[in-house]
């Protein structure tokens with residue numbers, strides 16, 4: 364995908380403290396438009412806190428975060444229009460069908476031409492033909508794809524995914540990866556993906572950032588990262604070398 368040099372996601376000295384303890388510590392992070400950014404870190408490193416601030420759900424203690432040039436606090440309405448978010452455990456109505464769930468959400472969100480939009484996103488995630496099945500009948504991987512359909516209905520520029528492949532079977536992971544790549548290529552969407560699975564990141568991301576105790580300890584293109592750590596025994600070793 365063609366990139367320009369503008370940063371679509373940018374944090375400056377971003378700090379979040381709980382009871383005086385910094386969970387994010389002067390985090391400076393910049394993601395260029397068109398990237399698939401893999402945000403890695405151990406449990407508790409501060410990934411979800413970062414995403415919660417970037418998606419306007421949390422207010423920083425100090426420092427700032429911008430999406431498409433809009434401050435996540437002062438410009439939260441513009442930020443909300445610019446982003447889609449798939450949380451780790453997306454909630455749906457299990458007794459409604461895939462299309463009913465999406466239509467309900469579309470109407471609540473004030474999306475114009477909701478029927479057409481739902482048909483379009485269902486086609487995008489390759490749900491045509493099974494859109495009238497109840498949500499309760501779908502696997503976790505399929506529900507994650509419906510979650511993506513929901514998150515992209517308003518055509519955001521940036522999509523945040525929190526541990527998107529967590530708990531999925533290999534087929535679910537493969538299908539989800541295909542959707543992520545297609546969003547990036549066909550819809551030119553910038554993707555920000557929280558994960559602790561380096562093996563997953565290596566298959567889909569263009570750039571990797573590693574967070575450790577609320578600080579960015581490494582940021583590199585996937586290509587350069589694999590060159591730098593080519594002597595390492597496995598991807599997991601690379602992760603521990605950077606992250607510790």
Ligand code: ATP
Pocket residue numbers: 381386404405406407408409410411412413559
């Ligand atoms: P995980 O992969 O386990 O979700 P993470 O990297 O996403 O980890 P966060 O969920 O951002 O990490 O949490 C970072 C730290 O902040 C953790 O030590 C967590 O216990 C702490 N924390 C998060 N939310 C709060 C809160 N509301 N009050 C106090 N501490 C919190």
